[in-house]
Amino acid sequence: MIRKPAVAGSFYEADEDSLKRRIEWCFKHELGPGQIPDHLGTERELKGIIVPHAGYMYSGPIAAHAYLNLAEDGLPDTFIILCPNHTGMGSGVSTVSEGQWETPLGLSSIDEEFTEQLLKNAAILDSEPLAHHQEHSCEVQLPFLQYIAGMGGKRFEIVPICMWMQDLETASEIGRALAKTRDELDRDVVLVASTDFTHYQPQQIASNNDGQVLDSIRSLDEIRFLNTVGELNVSMCGYGAVAATIVYSKMKGVKKAEIYKYATSGDITGDYSAVVGYASAGLI
Numbered sequence: 001m002i003r004k005p006a007v008a009g010s011f012y013e014a015d016e017d018s019l020k021r022r023i024e025w026c027f028k029h030e031l032g033p034g035q036i037p038d039h040l041g042t043e044r045e046l047k048g049i050i051v052p053h054a055g056y057m058y059s060g061p062i063a064a065h066a067y068l069n070l071a072e073d074g075l076p077d078t079f080i081i082l083c084p085n086h087t088g089m090g091s092g093v094s095t096v097s098e099g100q101w102e103t104p105l106g107l108s109s110i111d112e113e114f115t116e117q118l119l120k121n122a123a124i125l126d127s128e129p130l131a132h133h134q135e136h137s138c139e140v141q142l143p144f145l146q147y148i149a150g151m152g153g154k155r156f157e158i159v160p161i162c163m164w165m166q167d168l169e170t171a172s173e174i175g176r177a178l179a180k181t182r183d184e185l186d187r188d189v190v191l192v193a194s195t196d197f198t199h200y201q202p203q204q205i206a207s208n209n210d211g212q213v214l215d216s217i218r219s220l221d222e223i224r225f226l227n228t229v230g231e232l233n234v235s236m237c238g239y240g241a242v243a244a245t246i247v248y249s250k251m252k253g254v255k256k257a258e259i260y261k262y263a264t265s266g267d268i269t270g271d272y273s274a275v276v277g278y279a280s281a282g283l284i
Contacts, residue, residue: 001099003129007136008104011055012143016104022056023147027068031263032061037071040152045284046073047252048191048245050217051144052278053083053137053238058265059196059278063144065260066280071148073282076188078111078157079145080178082241083137083194085164090131092165093174095119097127101139101158105146111157114187118159121184122177124170131162137194137238138162145192166240168226174240175222175247182252193245195238197277203266209234210262210277217281218257222246249283257283 005014013019027036049066052059085094097115100107119125132138138160149156161174182189197213198206209232216225222243229239236242246257262279266272 002107003096003099003101003132005103006134006139011136011140014104019104019143020147022060023143026056026060026064029061031261031267032064033068035068037068037148037151040148040154041072041074044074044076044188046070046190046282047249047254048193048283050193050195050242050245050279050281051141052196052280053140053194054196054265054276054278058268062261062263062278062280066282067144067148069260069282070190071151075149075154075156076190078114078159078187078189079192080159080161080189081138081141081192081194082161082163082244083135084166084238084241085131085135085162086137086237087134088164089133090128090162090164091126093125093170094128094131094162095125096129096132096160101142103142103146105143108142108146109157111159114181114185115159117184118177118181121180122173124173125161125177132160135162141192141194163240168223168243171222171240171243172247175244176251178244178248179251191245191248193238193241195236195242197234197236197279199235199237199276200274203264203272203275206264206275206277210279214259214262214279217242217246218259220246220250220254220257245283254283257281
């Protein structure tokens with residue numbers, strides 16, 4: 001079973017050469033890290049990253065900060081990509097247990113062994129491909145991963161997790177189940193939490209509220225983080241993915257969350273009247 005791309009040609013370019021040029025544009029952009037990764041490191045200290053998922057024209061340069069740090073740290077065997085459910089399709093928390101996902105840069109296989117064990121460890125999780133059929137927030141991470149993996153001929157597998165339910169109990173269960181599964185299989189994994197921050201607020205409100213949310217992420221306290229999102233009424237779409245990543249990362253000994261970059265759509269378009277906030281971060 002091959003899951004075909006849903007947003008190639010809209011969120012990112014639909015042909016291989018153009019997509020590679022766009023990804024390189026993201027790395028070199030003035031809001032990006034300013035350089036294309038030229039090697040894969042071997043440190044493997046990163047346990048998770050937080051990345052945006054808008055069209056590459058808008059959020060790609062911000063995402064590139066996390067992917068540069070990932071490349072320099074080194075790639076794992078498996079990426080667990082946690083994302084919100086924008087479509088409402090599928091069950092409350094959904095994964096895919098078999099097959100491959102396609103982008104213009106190639107195919108990425110599901111880690112079927114990890115997924116099978118994870119389904120045993122997380123009763124709340126279902127194998128439900130429908131949830132992922134049109135969902136963009138996981139898909140847009142794959143070309144970045146495939147691009148940097150291609151530099152070193154590195155192979156990796158994925159476990160996509162789509163979260164309609166994003167409350168503390170759900171996020172905690174998923175985070176704990178991921179940690180348990182990782183230990184049982186002794187698998188080298190990195191979590192990718194796919195989220196945008198404030199949606200369609202003036203720049204000053206967005207940057208102020210998002211700044212407080214980012215401070216709560218730095219605290220590595222999932223309860224404080226979710227409370228901050230709720231108290232400020234921040235329209236952050238992937239807060240459950242971030243909370244699950246915090247829970248998992250603390251169980252794996254993470255000591256800090258480093259915010260690499262924050263910007264808004266207004267910093268790209270020049271229209272600051274109603275922006276979307278984007279951030280990238282690493283949990284080490």
